[in-house]
Amino acid sequence: VWTDGSWVFSTGLDQRVRCWHLHQSKLIERAHLIVSVPEPEALSARAYSRNHYQIAVAGRGMQIVDFSGC
DSSP: OOOOSSSEEOTTOOOEEEEEETTTTTEEEEEEEEEEEESSOEEEEEEEEEEEEEEEEEEEEHHHHHHHHO
């Protein structure tokens, strides 16, 4: 799980990266995508402009994806 306080990204064994928005103490899922990394174990993200994120997922391999305007 990674967060910047407003947006949250998570991953799990289903190989989905989910984008959540934190609003009034509630998480609202906004988008998801499926990555090709088997058994994802780690996720990190960096914001490179407003609502644009680069997300790295690692497991048995690694993949970097761009999220924009979730």
